[in-house]
Amino acid sequence: MNAVVEEHHDHDHKPTGIGRWLFSTNHKDIGSMYLWFAFTMFFIGGALALLIRAELFQPGMQIVEPEFFNQLTTLHGLIMVFGVIMPAFVGLANWQLPMMIGAPDMALPRMNNWSFWLLPGAFGLLLASLVMSLMGLGSAPNFGWTFYAPLSTTYGPDSTDYFIFSVHLMGISSVMGAINVIATIMNLRAPGMTYMKMPIFVWTWFITAYLLIAVMPVLAGVVTMMLTDRNFGTSFFDAAGGGDPVMFQHVFWFFGHPEVYIMILPAFGIISSIVPTFSRKPLFGYSSMVYATASIAFLSFIVWAHHMFTTGMPVAGELFFMYSTMLIAIPTGVKVFNWISTMWRGALTFETPMLFAIAFIFLFTMGGFTGLMLCIAPADFQYHDTYFVVAHFHYVLVTGAAFSIMAAVYFWLPKWTGNMYDEKLGKLHFWLTCISANVLFFPMHFIGLAGMPRRIPDYALQFAEFNQIASVGAFVFGFSQLIFLYVVIKCVRGGEKATDKVWEGAHGLEFDLPSPAPFHSYTTPPVVK
Amino acid sequence: MSVQTKKQTTDNPKIIGRLLLVVVAMFGFGFALVPLYDVFCDVTGLNGKTGDKVNFETAPTVDESRLVKITFLASLNESMPWEFKPQQNFIEVHPGKPTTINYIAKNISSKSIVGNAVPSVSPGLAAAYFQKTECFCFTQQELKAGEEKIMPVTFIVDSELSDEINEIALSYTFFISKQNNEDLADNNLTAKSINTFK
Ligand code: HEM
Ligand SMILES: [Cu+2]
Numbered sequence: 001m002n003a004v005v006e007e008h009h010d011h012d013h014k015p016t017g018i019g020r021w022l023f024s025t026n027h028k029d030i031g032s033m034y035l036w037f038a039f040t041m042f043f044i045g046g047a048l049a050l051l052i053r054a055e056l057f058q059p060g061m062q063i064v065e066p067e068f069f070n071q072l073t074t075l076h077g078l079i080m081v082f083g084v085i086m087p088a089f090v091g092l093a094n095w096q097l098p099m100m101i102g103a104p105d106m107a108l109p110r111m112n113n114w115s116f117w118l119l120p121g122a123f124g125l126l127l128a129s130l131v132m133s134l135m136g137l138g139s140a141p142n143f144g145w146t147f148y149a150p151l152s153t154t155y156g157p158d159s160t161d162y163f164i165f166s167v168h169l170m171g172i173s174s175v176m177g178a179i180n181v182i183a184t185i186m187n188l189r190a191p192g193m194t195y196m197k198m199p200i201f202v203w204t205w206f207i208t209a210y211l212l213i214a215v216m217p218v219l220a221g222v223v224t225m226m227l228t229d230r231n232f233g234t235s236f237f238d239a240a241g242g243g244d245p246v247m248f249q250h251v252f253w254f255f256g257h258p259e260v261y262i263m264i265l266p267a268f269g270i271i272s273s274i275v276p277t278f279s280r281k282p283l284f285g286y287s288s289m290v291y292a293t294a295s296i297a298f299l300s301f302i303v304w305a306h307h308m309f310t311t312g313m314p315v316a317g318e319l320f321f322m323y324s325t326m327l328i329a330i331p332t333g334v335k336v337f338n339w340i341s342t343m344w345r346g347a348l349t350f351e352t353p354m355l356f357a358i359a360f361i362f363l364f365t366m367g368g369f370t371g372l373m374l375c376i377a378p379a380d381f382q383y384h385d386t387y388f389v390v391a392h393f394h395y396v397l398v399t400g401a402a403f404s405i406m407a408a409v410y411f412w413l414p415k416w417t418g419n420m421y422d423e424k425l426g427k428l429h430f431w432l433t434c435i436s437a438n439v440l441f442f443p444m445h446f447i448g449l450a451g452m453p454r455r456i457p458d459y460a461l462q463f464a465e466f467n468q469i470a471s472v473g474a475f476v477f478g479f480s481q482l483i484f485l486y487v488v489i490k491c492v493r494g495g496e497k498a499t500d501k502v503w504e505g506a507h508g509l510e511f512d513l514p515s516p517a518p519f520h521s522y523t524t525p526p527v528v529k
Numbered sequence: 530m531s532v533q534t535k536k537q538t539t540d541n542p543k544i545i546g547r548l549l550l551v552v553v554a555m556f557g558f559g560f561a562l563v564p565l566y567d568v569f570c571d572v573t574g575l576n577g578k579t580g581d582k583v584n585f586e587t588a589p590t591v592d593e594s595r596l597v598k599i600t601f602l603a604s605l606n607e608s609m610p611w612e613f614k615p616q617q618n619f620i621e622v623h624p625g626k627p628t629t630i631n632y633i634a635k636n637i638s639s640k641s642i643v644g645n646a647v648p649s650v651s652p653g654l655a656a657a658y659f660q661k662t663e664c665f666c667f668t669q670q671e672l673k674a675g676e677e678k679i680m681p682v683t684f685i686v687d688s689e690l691s692d693e694i695n696e697i698a699l700s701y702t703f704f705i706s707k708q709n710n711e712d713l714a715d716n717n718l719t720a721k722s723i724n725t726f727k
Pocket of ligand 1: 146260261326367368370372374376384385389392393396
């Protein structure tokens with residue numbers, strides 16, 4: 001029989017010391033490591049963002065050199081995308097998937113250990129280049145998180161090769177994580193749990209894992225082409241040798257657009273778990289949620305050039321990518337309506353996870369609307385590469401993806417630790433975060449529409465007020481996250497005991513387990529009717 | 530326990546194997562996008578990419594009723610130490626009629642340099658109808674220190690060109706060829722050096 005299950009019978013107690021973490025094959029320990037890794041990176045990436053906002057507090061050059069500013073925006077983007085959102089979702093998958101499908105652990109526990117431990121290596125390399133830059137030893141990557149050629153090939157600093165290797169490592173880590181998720185979901189579901197009975201979070205991760213497997217190799221491919229262009233004389237992206245820099249953008253965005261859905265589909269799953277719990281009603285339109293998720297995943301492969309409207313595409317191309325992008329709004333809209341219908345006439349209560357979930361629904365939808373504005377090709381000529389785009393993707397990624405992760409942590413933390421978190425502080429954290437995020441990102445719409453370009457350290461005088469407001473919001477947002485850290489640590493250390501069910505309206509196999517959840521989740525599979 | 534065994538449809542190694550196949554295939558697909566992209570641009574004429582040398586068996590028919598204005602542009606990739614310009618800024622031609630014009634290039638550095646001219650036509654949709662029978666861009670061009678050279682282009686505008694297009698711009702950019710030897714690279718000529726003065 002399954003080697004995994006067998007193996008875990010031999011040692012029922014936790015291994016101790018540092019070895020417990022280094023050699024861990026336990027889904028909960030690995031999940032915790034992923035989450036703490038993401039949390040750490042969140043503060044590092046956040047510190048870089050605060051430097052950016054400090055520089056932009058006033059027009060003119062204040063604190064950093066323009067070259068360093070470029071490194072700040074690049075590393076901020078890379079860290080937040082690959083070091084925070086993605087690992088946090090993998091951490092949640094690790095904790096939750098086995099519990100939700102009634103399995104003892106992930107299907108491939110050793111690979112799981114590998115997937116995690118590649119990440120500190122990858123980010124160690126990336127951050128090493130920043131440290132060296134601070135010591136005056138050359139530049140860290142400075143070409144933006146999208147690393148367009150020729151900025152990253154012909155003009156890339158020496159540290160670009162570190163960056164390439166680091167992206168390779170992240171890619172391998174994500175692909176292994178995705179294989180693990182798929183194998184777990186396909187093989188370890190409890191008897192009776194058919195695909196259409198799986199919790200939505202499991203479904204969204206199942207589809208996300210396929211997206212990862214389809215596009216992370218393309219990312220690995222594009223950085224490999226960069227590597228050979230830089231060091232081995234090929235000319236994939238170099239016009240002098242017959243290549244084409246615009247092709248870089250095509251290959252990158254073929255990865256890049258599905259990537260943004262990799263960062264939001266698990267969030268949809270989280271919100272679809274939380275909203276029914278606090279509405280005390282089953283999720284409205286379960287199967288339409290599943291189909292909507294699948295169609296978003298499919299459509300995400302045919303819209304990539306909406307990032308390239310201004311590269312001189314012919315009209316036919318502009319129209320195709322404009323309409324295909326607009327199509328995505330339909331399944332996304334289905335989801336939003338389903339969440340609202342779930343809440344409709346429910347017995348609502350507003351604990352912290354629910355507050356974050358409601359904020360998600362509202363603010364993510366705003367990000368979706370600005371997305372729709374951006375996908376109108378003729379309008380995008382004005383919006384492209386301005387702060388309007390920055391506003392768009394921070395609404396979908398911060399008040400979207402990041403809020404969903406915070407919601408998930410509050411929602412499941414009592415199950416993980418056995419203790420209730422401090423609800424008062426949780427609410428304080430929510431309100432500070434929600435208000436400051438809007439103070440931070442909402443003005444960016446206006447300065448963007450007025451023409452302020454992104455990724456530039458200086459700006460014209462007329463943008464000063466809105467930039468100041470945004471910077472104030474940024475600092476409040478940043479420091480509010482210390483409350484989050486405090487709440488999590490406090491909850492891990494102790495507190496009011498949580499019941500097994502944790503929440504009055506909770507459903508799902510993970511809430512049948514005792515709190516805190518035992519080291520090995522379901523050693524005998526439950527039967528799902 | 531045993532219930533779970535029976536439920537298991539595919540074993541883990543099989544799943545891993547299949548998924549790894551997808552991973553390898555998608556890695557390959559990323560690279561396949563490179564030729565696919567060129568084929569796509571060739572077929573559709575998008576992106577202003579002009580085709581290779583065209584040979585006509587019989588002379589194409591000339592459409593005397595129509596004139597198309599061709600504008601000539603010349604540019605140098607940033608660190609290319611040459612002068613490069615067309616002998617005339619534009620010409621009006623009848624579609625179907627072979628026309629030759631000249632560009633002039635001069636190497637103003639103290640080293641012999643091999644260059645590579647990359648053509649581009651705009652509007653992009655006209656590219657497929659702009660046929661070159663002779664062009665300095667078909668081969669690498671070498672200029673000795675101080676040497677000046679006349680570089681001819683012979684082209685025919687296809688009479689099938691849509692009526693909506695009456696003006697075409699032909700532009701060339703000269704790049705330093707990667708065939709130049711290493712000491713050129715050290716000689717502050719390649720773009721890498723731009724980084725070092727940061
Ligand atoms: C209705 C859904 C959406 C539509 C129609 C949409 C449309 C667009 C368009 C047209 C752009 C390009 C703007 C430009 O560069 O001029 C863009 C940029 C972006 N979008 Fe969206 N989007 C949607 C949802 C999302 C979601 C869910 C995410 C991530 C969770 C996301 C993340 C991003 C990011 C990161 C960028 C900027 C990339 C960059 O240039 O750095 N979008 N979006
Ligand atoms: Cu996109």
